[in-house]
């Protein structure tokens with residue numbers, strides 16, 4: 001490693017280049033969001049922050065002969081070959097502490113909410129090692145969300161990582177916003193929202209929603225959205241983790257970390273990798289996909305000082321769950337809520353696929369025997385119904401045995417009972433949201449599973465809260 005002097009001296013020794021102190025270099029090549037910089041004196045280290053004018057660059061590879069390859073963290077418009085580049089001599093640092101609460105910040109921890117920069121906060125490098133294995137703790141407690149399908153079939157682990165998987169437009173963002181609405185208010189510690197590569201307007205909407213819900217002052221919002229350079233989308237997760245780690249390690253607080261959308265982090269890594277000249281691997285992804293993802297995901301853990309509970313939306317390209325990005329993300333999670341296009345197309349929101357969603361929490365020792373048995377019975381009934389669907393399509397419902405007909409009646413009511421109106425969609429659905437305690441969800445499912453004849457039509461079970469709402473329908 002090269003020691004770099006703290007002060008930057010400017011001296012002109014090249015025509016057209018105004019700064020060439022031992023720490024300064026000049027642009028040798030520009031390829032999209034990747035810039036090669038040549039240094040005559042000290043060569044920067046990996047992760048050092050460089051500036052070409054006011055465009056920030058982060059060193060990603062050392063090529064040799066004084067040449068480094070860096071990711072641009074802003075549009076490279078205006079940069080030219082030979083332009084002077086200044087090495088700051090250290091990595092990106094961001095403010096950490098209570099000063100960032102209630103703020104909307106970018107990858108540098110700089111404000112994007114129009115208010116002055118957080119003052120007096122300590123600065124910390126965004127690149128940190130994950131905690132030692134011996135410091136990690138596993139918890140066996142669930143985080144109740146009030147969303148029936150999730151609490152019943154894929155309970156979220158407190159201090160664990162949950163993924164919300166789904167293709168385009170099946171309701172990931174709506175679900176994560178509802179989870180914020182239902183959990184942030186009751187959460188005792190702080191919450192961090194990290195927006196990666198999604199629409200910029202969603203950031204603005206969320207900021208307003210948080211203000212309206214009165215939870216903004218215990219929340220930090222970080223955004224590297226789709227209009228930003230791939231380098232920003234790649235690093236914003238590290239910025240969020242650095243702030244989360246401060247609350248966990250220095251303040252001993254519990255942190256709720258919501259990420260929308262972790263797939264965009266992988267995608268940004270693949271954009272950068274292509275520009276860096278690495279050969280693509282499976283399905284065109286970067287060869288370093290697994291290590292890049294692990295470097296980020298391994299930092300999201302709970303230690304004996306505090307817990308980080310994370311909920312991550314995962315875009316699944318072309319609804320293909322075998323996609324390497326989706327498969328790798330999956331391997332880091334303790335619960336996965338899978339959203340299905342078929343359910344969304346039938347209006348069964350939230351479009352949770354009851355057979356594909358799973359959680360390590362769904363064991364009798366954690367959720368209790370009754371919950372476990374009901375969840376299994378619900379799955380079995382829905383799986384049986386899936387098998388009967390083809391027969392019904394070919395021969396009609398009348399050809400089924402009376403036992404099978406009862407299964408179909410139960411399954412169709414369960415499917416509808418597991419839908420629920422959301423608070424966050426109230427404005428366009430014209431309904432008020434419902435948060436359902438798990439005890440009501442269990443009672444409702446148990447009731448449906450125990451019947452073979454139903455007085456009420458299927459539609460009575462659609463978009464309600466607990467069974468009390470059903471009584472209202474009679």
Ligand SMILES: Nc1ncnc2c1ncn2[C@@H]1O[C@H](COP(=O)(O)OP(=O)(O)OP(=O)(O)O)[C@@H](O)[C@H]1O
Nearest residue numbers: 166167168169170171172173174175349350422425
């Ligand atoms: N719980 C719900 N209740 C009613 N409508 C919903 C619900 N969830 C999703 N929708 C409908 O589906 C649309 C898409 O949802 P959303 O934007 O959350 O999808 P997404 O999976 O995040 O999509 P993208 O991948 O494009 O970001 C919403 O605008 C809404 O019309």
